[in-house]
Amino acid sequence: MISVGIEAMNIFAGSAYLDVMQLAKHRNLDTARFENLLMKEKAVALPHEDPVTYAVNAARPLLDRLTPAEKDRVELLITCTESGIDFGKSISTYIHHYLELNRNCRLFEIKQACYAGTAGFQMAVNFILAQTSPGAKALVIATDISRFMVVEGGEAISEDWSFAEPSGGAGAVAMLISNQPHVFRVDVGANGYYGFEVMDTCRPVPDSEAGDADLSLMSYLDCCERAYGEYQKRVAGVDYQQTFQYLSFHTPFGGMVKGAHRTMMRKIVKAAPQQIEADFRQRVVPGLTYCQRVGNIMGGTVFMSLASTIDNGNFDQPARVGCFSYGSGCCSEFYSGIVSKEGQIRQRQLGLENTLNERYHLSMPEYEALLQGSGAIRFGTRNTVLDTQVVPGAWAKSRGKQRLYLKEIREFHRKYEWIA
Amino acid sequence: MNVEEIFQVIVQHTREIIPELEEHAFRFNDQLKELGANSIDRAEIIALTMDSLSIQVPMLDLSGAQNMGELATLFHEKL
Secondary structure: OOOOEEEEEEEEOOOEEEEHHHHHHHOOOOHHHHHHHOOOEEEOOOOOOOHHHHHHHHHHHHHHOOOHHHHOOEEEEEEEOOOOOOOOOOHHHHHHHHOOOOOOOEEEEEOEOEOHHHHHHHHHHHHHHOOOOOOOEEEEEEEEEOOOEEOOOOOOOOOOHHHHHHHEOEEEEEEEEEOOOOOEEEEEEEEEEEEOOOOOEEOOOOOEEEEOHHHHHHHHHHHHHHHHHHHHHHOOOOOOOOOOOEEEEOOOOHHHHHHHHHHHHHHHHOOOHHHHHHHHHHHHHHHHHHHHHHOEOHHHHHHHHHHHHHHHOOOOOOEEEEEEEEEOOOEEEEEEEEEOHHHHHHHHOOOHHHHHHOOEEOOHHHHHHHHOOOOOOOOOOOOEEOOOOOOHHHHHHHOOOOOEEEEEEEOOEEEEEEOO | OOHHHHHHHHHHHHHHHOHHHOOOOOOOOOOOOOOOOOHHHHHHHHHHHHHHOOOOOOHHHHOOOOOHHHHHHHHHHHO
């Protein structure tokens, strides 16, 4: 069987971020208990940034490293998102255009809340394994931004705003999937998937989100156990503690992952509290590092955690990473792959941590202005020209970088330009 | 085990998670949220109670209780 997996991956975590502890104080949240949630920063999308610019800005550095002949072998472009801008035309069409990809390429978009990235990834893996077009590559991009406003009223479905606001981020992860898995070699056939209908969190109207925090957390925990249980059934001799040197979780926020890991270690491994804490630091924390700086980026979050694990883990010996993906509604999956030193060296050349460090630090008044919808465009906007100077400092920081921004919308058609 | 005994197990685990409630006199109509338990804390209290009672059902089957007494009743139905 041919090898398959991630040839290269890159993240885009916005051009501006907010310090969420500052936000917690500003909102008068109980900061002592807030610390247990393990959140640090969150990326905030500016009005001239949308799921398309996030996706293109994540993918461009990967494509720039390919030769023209290699780039021409990208024959499948899947965008994974719950932040769609049109019910019919997929985001992939815009991305394909601005990345100047080969026209002999399949273009579409898929949705299943935060599981979308994994859904796209698995479809791409199957495209390579099926040998539909030997030697071809797939580009999978998970891209999402938080919606600005909360659905108000109702009985069960209302947002636990105190959690949702600090955890809701924005970000994109782009991955080249091919038969040269330099970065993450997939354990083919080692997949445990689990899904059922539940109304935990959703986007039932344009420009807004709703959810039930307790239901969502319980569903996540149930899926974590059941998806792994299915993986265990299919893979002989697997051991939750010994088989995976690292674990990358879908990370709405660190505290949730810590809770899920604790539950799994208690139930599956029968571990004592001290042992659980040490295991968390060893196997899980490397994957939290980047996630804690962007917030929940939905479809791409599990891959943000994987990118963080690869950059921050120890891969002197090749190591297996177990990945758990969960998307509300719901569908989930546990799968795994191997990361080597070579993969880590390649990934570190992209300088992901630098891209996080180089973002603009939003002040609370700047953030409040964005939250109140200053300059934001609503779903279905027909004509508008974007104000790029809502946060002048953030625009200035992006200058000189190869970054795409949304310039205007003309008869629903979005027009983008590169920041000079 | 009756509902009152289950309620005491929930109280014990609530105190483990939120030590500040050591002196609190728990009542059936207390809401964990109002006592300062966030959703992570609430899920952990339920998980620990499930362990103590050796109940193995999906956590989602234990959702929807409006207060600690209702939660104890839900657990009782699963025994």
